[in-house]
Amino acid sequence: MNKVIIEGGNSLRGKVDISGFKNAALPIIVGTILSNDKCKIKNLPMIGDVYNLVKIMDLLGAKVSLNESGYMDIDTSTISNCVFIDEITTKMRASYYLLGAGLGRFGKVEVLYPGGCNIGVRPIDQHIKGFEALGANVEVEHGVIRCKADKLIGSKIYLDVVSVGATINIMMAATKAEGTTIIENAAKEPHIVDVANFINAMGGDVRGAGTDIIKINGVDKLHGCNYSVIPDQIEAGTYMIGAVATKGDVIINNVIPIHLEPISAKLREMGAEVVEYGDSIRVNGNFNLKSVNVKTLPYPGFPTDLQQPMTALLSNVKGTSIVTETVFEGRYKYVDELKRMGVDIDLDGRIAIVEGVEKLMGTKVKATDLRGGAALIIAGLIADGVTEIEEAYHIERGYENFISKLLNLGAKIKEG
Ligand SMILES: CC(=O)N[C@H]1[C@@H](OP(=O)(O)OP(=O)(O)OC[C@H]2O[C@@H](n3ccc(=O)[nH]c3=O)[C@H](O)[C@@H]2O)O[C@H](CO)[C@@H](O)[C@@H]1O
Numbered sequence: 008m009n010k011v012i013i014e015g016g017n018s019l020r021g022k023v024d025i026s027g028f029k030n031a032a033l034p035i036i037v038g039t040i041l042s043n044d045k046c047k048i049k050n051l052p053m054i055g056d057v058y059n060l061v062k063i064m065d066l067l068g069a070k071v072s073l074n075e076s077g078y079m080d081i082d083t084s085t086i087s088n089c090v091f092i093d094e095i096t097t098k099m100r101a102s103y104y105l106l107g108a109g110l111g112r113f114g115k116v117e118v119l120y121p122g123g124c125n126i127g128v129r130p131i132d133q134h135i136k137g138f139e140a141l142g143a144n145v146e147v148e149h150g151v152i153r154c155k156a157d158k159l160i161g162s163k164i165y166l167d168v169v170s171v172g173a174t175i176n177i178m179m180a181a182t183k184a185e186g187t188t189i190i191e192n193a194a195k196e197p198h199i200v201d202v203a204n205f206i207n208a209m210g211g212d213v214r215g216a217g218t219d220i221i222k223i224n225g226v227d228k229l230h231g232c233n234y235s236v237i238p239d240q241i242e243a244g245t246y247m248i249g250a251v252a253t254k255g256d257v258i259i260n261n262v263i264p265i266h267l268e269p270i271s272a273k274l275r276e277m278g279a280e281v282v283e284y285g286d287s288i289r290v291n292g293n294f295n296l297k298s299v300n301v302k303t304l305p306y307p308g309f310p311t312d313l314q315q316p317m318t319a320l321l322s323n324v325k326g327t328s329i330v331t332e333t334v335f336e337g338r339y340k341y342v343d344e345l346k347r348m349g350v351d352i353d354l355d356g357r358i359a360i361v362e363g364v365e366k367l368m369g370t371k372v373k374a375t376d377l378r379g380g381a382a383l384i385i386a387g388l389i390a391d392g393v394t395e396i397e398e399a400y401h402i403e404r405g406y407e408n409f410i411s412k413l414l415n416l417g418a419k420i421k422e423g
Pocket residue numbers: 030033100101127128129130131132133134135168169170171172173194311312334335336
C-alpha cells in the first residue's frame with residue numbers, strides 16, 4: 008500500500024472486530040523456536056510484520072504455513088541453527104527476539120541489528136545485559152549481533168529501564184537456562200503476560216508476568232502447543248480514538264477492556280462516553296470535548312504507541328493539551344506532517360503543546376512510521392477535504408485491513 012486517500016468529515020459508526028496483538032504475536036511466533044516441535048497459533052493479525060516474520064522463519068528452516076484467518080502451523084524442529092545474517096531482519100523490530108529464542112535453543116545466535124519504527128535511538132543494552140548475566144558472550148560489530156553461551160545459568164537481572172523487548176528476550180533465553188532467573192523492574196504490558204502464558208503452554212515455568220518481578224525456572228525441554236494470541240490493545244485504542252475524533256459511536260469487539268483502561272480513562276476525562284462489556288467496548292464521542300494532558304508511560308500508563316493518534320485527536324479539541332512522550336525521544340516526526348494540515352503544535356523536546364484548532368485541512372502528507380501513519384489517518388478523517396497519505400506502507404506493518412475496517416465504519420477512504 009503506497010498511498011491512502013481520505014475524504015474527511017464522516018463520523019465513524021458501527022462495529023469493528025479487533026485482530027490479534029502484533030506485539031504479542033511476533034515474539035510468540037519467534038518463541039516457537041524454543042519448542043523444537045510443532046505449534047499451532049491462532050488469532051495472528053494479517054499484517055506486514057507477521058508476513059515478514061513468516062518469511063524469516065521459513066528461511067531459518069522452519070516448516071510454516073499461515074492461512075488468511077490468522078491460523079499458523081509451525082514446526083521448528085527442522086531449524087538447525089540461528090546464524091542468520093540477512094537484511095530481511097532489519098525490516099522490523101521484533102526480529103530481535105531471535106536473540107533470546109536462538110540463545111535458549113542453540114546457545115548461539117548471529118543476526119543483524121533490528122529495524123522497526125524510527126522513533127528514537129532504540130538501544131538493546133538491556134537485552135545484552137540480561138544475556139550476559141545468564142552467561143552468554145555478546146558482541147555487536149558493524150551491525151551484527153553475536154551471542155554465544157556454552158551453558159545458560161539462571162541469574163538475577165535488574166533492568167535499568169523498563170523494556171518490553173528486553174523483558175521478553177530474557178524470559179525466552181532464561182526458560183532454557185539451568186536454575187532460576189529473576190527479572191526485576193520488568194515490563195508489565197499485556198503482551199508480556201501473553202508471551203509468558205505461551206512459554207508455559209510449551210512446558211516452561213514463568214511466574215509473575217504482569218508484575219515488575221518475573222521469576223523463570225529453567226526447564227530442559229519444551230514441547231509444542233496450541234495457543235491463541237490476545238487482541239491488539241493498540242489497534243483497539245486507535246479505533247477508540249478514531250471514534251472520539253470523528254464524534255462517532257463505535258462498538259469495538261474482541262477486546263480485553265482492562266487492557267484499554269489507560270485509554271478509556273483519558274477519553275472519559277475528555278468528555279467521551281466509554282462503556283465496557285465482557286469482550287467489547289463502546290465509544291461515543293458525540294459530546295463537547297475538552298483538552299487534556301497526556302503522558303506516555305510503560306503499562307499501565309498511557310501507551311506510547313497511541314501518543315501519535317491521540318495527539319491527532321487533541322489537535323482538533325478546543326483548548327490547550329500538553330502531551331509528554333517519556334518513552335521514545337524521537338516520536339514526534341509526524342508532527343511536521345500534521346502541521347501541513349493546519350494543526351497548531353509546538354514541540355519542546357519531549358513535550359508537545361497542542362492548541363486545538365477548529366479545522367484541519369486535507370492535503371498531501373507522508374507517513375513517517377507505523378503509528379505516525381495512523382495519526383495521519385485520524386487527522387484525515389476529521390479534516391476538511393481530501394488527505395493523501397504517501398509512504399502508507401508503514402501502516403500495513405501493524406494494522407490488519409485498516410482501510411476496509413474504516414470503510415465498514417462509514418469512512419470515505421481508499422488505497423491510492
Ligand atoms: C515489537 C514491539 O513489541 N515493539 C514495542 C516495544 O518496543 P521495544 O521493545 O523496542 O521498546 P522498549 O520497551 O524496549 O523501550 C522502552 C524504552 O527503553 C529504552 N531501551 C530499551 C531497551 C534497551 O536495551 N535499552 C533501552 O534504553 C528504549 O530506547 C525506550 O526508551 O515496546 C515499545 C514500548 O511499549 C512499543 O512502543 C513498541 O511497539
